[in-house]
Amino acid sequence: MARESHPPRPSAGTGTGTSALPTAAATATTTPSRRAVSTDAIPPSTAARTLTPGSHHTLPRFAAGLSASARKQPGPSATPHARAAFRTINSQRAAAVNTPHRQGAGGRRRSARELRETPRNFLLPLGRVLARNTEVIVSSSSATKGGRGEDTVLEEEEGGYDDEEEEEELPKRPRLSLPIDEDEDDDDDLRPHRSAGLEDENFTMQSIEMPRRAYSEQPSRLSMGSMRYSDFGDGLGVLAEVGEDVGIDSGFFPPMEGIDEGNFELEEMPLFERSELDIARRETLVRDSDFEFEVPLGMDENTVVLAPQIGESPVRQPEDHDEPEPMLHSRSGADDSSVADGDAGGFSSGAEDVDVDVGVEQEEVTAKSAAKRPAKKKTTKMSKYGIEYPSLPQGVVKRLATTFAKTSGAKGKITPDALKAIMQASDWFFEQVGDDLQAYAKHAHRKTIEESDMLTLMKRYVLFLYMNGYLRTGSQMTPFALAQRHLPRELLQDLRMTPPVPLKKRRKTGGDAEDEDVT
Amino acid sequence: MAPGQKLYPRATVKKIVKAHSGCNISKNVDVMIFLDYMLFMQTLMKEATIEAKQGGEKCITSRSVRKVTGDALAKFKG
Numbered sequence: 001m002a003r004e005s006h007p008p009r010p011s012a013g014t015g016t017g018t019s020a021l022p023t024a025a026a027t028a029t030t031t032p033s034r035r036a037v038s039t040d041a042i043p044p045s046t047a048a049r050t051l052t053p054g055s056h057h058t059l060p061r062f063a064a065g066l067s068a069s070a071r072k073q074p075g076p077s078a079t080p081h082a083r084a085a086f087r088t089i090n091s092q093r094a095a096a097v098n099t100p101h102r103q104g105a106g107g108r109r110r111s112a113r114e115l116r117e118t119p120r121n122f123l124l125p126l127g128r129v130l131a132r133n134t135e136v137i138v139s140s141s142s143a144t145k146g147g148r149g150e151d152t153v154l155e156e157e158e159g160g161y162d163d164e165e166e167e168e169e170l171p172k173r174p175r176l177s178l179p180i181d182e183d184e185d186d187d188d189d190l191r192p193h194r195s196a197g198l199e200d201e202n203f204t205m206q207s208i209e210m211p212r213r214a215y216s217e218q219p220s221r222l223s224m225g226s227m228r229y230s231d232f233g234d235g236l237g238v239l240a241e242v243g244e245d246v247g248i249d250s251g252f253f254p255p256m257e258g259i260d261e262g263n264f265e266l267e268e269m270p271l272f273e274r275s276e277l278d279i280a281r282r283e284t285l286v287r288d289s290d291f292e293f294e295v296p297l298g299m300d301e302n303t304v305v306l307a308p309q310i311g312e313s314p315v316r317q318p319e320d321h322d323e324p325e326p327m328l329h330s331r332s333g334a335d336d337s338s339v340a341d342g343d344a345g346g347f348s349s350g351a352e353d354v355d356v357d358v359g360v361e362q363e364e365v366t367a368k369s370a371a372k373r374p375a376k377k378k379t380t381k382m383s384k385y386g387i388e389y390p391s392l393p394q395g396v397v398k399r400l401a402t403t404f405a406k407t408s409g410a411k412g413k414i415t416p417d418a419l420k421a422i423m424q425a426s427d428w429f430f431e432q433v434g435d436d437l438q439a440y441a442k443h444a445h446r447k448t449i450e451e452s453d454m455l456t457l458m459k460r461y462v463l464f465l466y467m468n469g470y471l472r473t474g475s476q477m478t479p480f481a482l483a484q485r486h487l488p489r490e491l492l493q494d495l496r497m498t499p500p501v502p503l504k505k506r507r508k509t510g511g512d513a514e515d516e517d518v519t
Numbered sequence: 520m521a522p523g524q525k526l527y528p529r530a531t532v533k534k535i536v537k538a539h540s541g542c543n544i545s546k547n548v549d550v551m552i553f554l555d556y557m558l559f560m561q562t563l564m565k566e567a568t569i570e571a572k573q574g575g576e577k578c579i580t581s582r583s584v585r586k587v588t589g590d591a592l593a594k595f596k597g
Contacts, residue, residue: 389538396527400557404564405579410571412578421584422563428592429559430532433552434539436596441542448543449536454551487526487554 383431391427394419433457527553555595563591 383389401414401422414422440453532549563584570583 383538383541385538385541387538387541389535390531392531392535393528397560400560401564404557404561405568408561408565408568410564410568410579412571412576414579415581417581418567418579418584421581421588422560425563425584425588425591426556426560428588429556429595430535430552431539432592432596433555434536437536437548437552438540438542441540446542448545449540449548450545451548451551454548454555458551458555487550487557 381427383434391423392430394423397423397426529553532556559591559595562594563587566591 436457437449437453441449529549533544537544566587567579567584570587571579
């Protein structure tokens, strides 16, 4: 099946047209250029040739062209394993080159094949003779050539596919000898391929991707410190060690902190202020503020690394000159972080200088951070801005959930784990809302989120159209109408005090709905 | 929602949003935000109820909630 389909493709793809199509024999007689094209079809055929006893039968028919003889062995390929193997091979080739597998593979093979072709002519008769012998040996184990017991066929095919793959790399020879000697070795190599082919391409894809993720994770951790570590590391091994420690800690600590802070207590203003202070401080220092901010639990070093550099920049300059080091270029990163040092300091600054600074200040900072830690432990979560935030009290969420569940017709309770899921969802929701509102406010060049932001956000929801269905008012749902519906009066009063002008506008547009709702 | 009771802790909502947005928050936005949150909960629970019914569950389970959460969040994406 598969094999028959192969030969026409290459010809069509290469544009040889009808002449190539008819048979391999015809192609063999054609001009050299066409031969090259026809040879594309050969690989599968040659593989098949060595693979199965069936090749005997086909050989005599097409004495003129090898490719033809090879093609004519559909028998083995008909089995599911063979098809799978073909698929895998084709897919691999296709994956290797974006172009349709024929062309991509053809491009490769042509070069190899032309080399082969000359020996082939000599080897053909040899191959036929040997092939018969080898086939007899292989087939003798179980099924006869004609019978083609599936077991034997499978094994042979495996060998064949190996051959095919190897063909690309190796000249023809191995094929002939392989079925006997190399079967064992090849099987080991092949098994992964075969399993992958049978299961699906996904397996290979996953196997490829998995390492990538793992790999990407590592650099991401390192990347936080990379600007310093790599730069410093080039200069001194000692610094590199320090950097590694920091990197590891930074990677590990944030989660630790999250675990430790499992208990959330209601926020207290002092906490909040502190966090803000920290953020402000760090922003002034370096961009990495987020990471370091999270670290404080165990990580004194992180904060240390950054803080001392800027803080002690004046001190370094004299030292730098004392210790001239060749590593100017590698330290570009250090220069960035320690721009404050001054130009001269940046160039000649030794990694050791930085090291000393770090060591000195680590202790100081540890003392500082130690004082702050207990306060931070109370917080539950950390937003991406490094601000701790509580989650909504579970009672509120549960009340809302139950009421809305009842209104929507649920009879049963809400299971505790469902409530957890809801809490999670509400956390995500607030995160999303926060992001959106921030985007709106930023767009308006404000640093404060205002009602107008929230209104634009709510207007943006396609939801309101959707909600028309199950809110009884047929007309447009405005945020104001919704507020009327859902909010208690105290809160509504607050809302009404908010910008009167937009409210009026809204009333005009959605007046009907409002009236109905209110009454 | 329960009349005599405080509907929600305003300060908490403010803090949450402030943490996520990194911006200051004007005085009464949190009301709107909470209104939005209520709408979200309404959709979420409605969908979850439907999902639970379709799944033949007696009460709303985490499975149905989780299944629906993504859609509900997407609906309220600005």
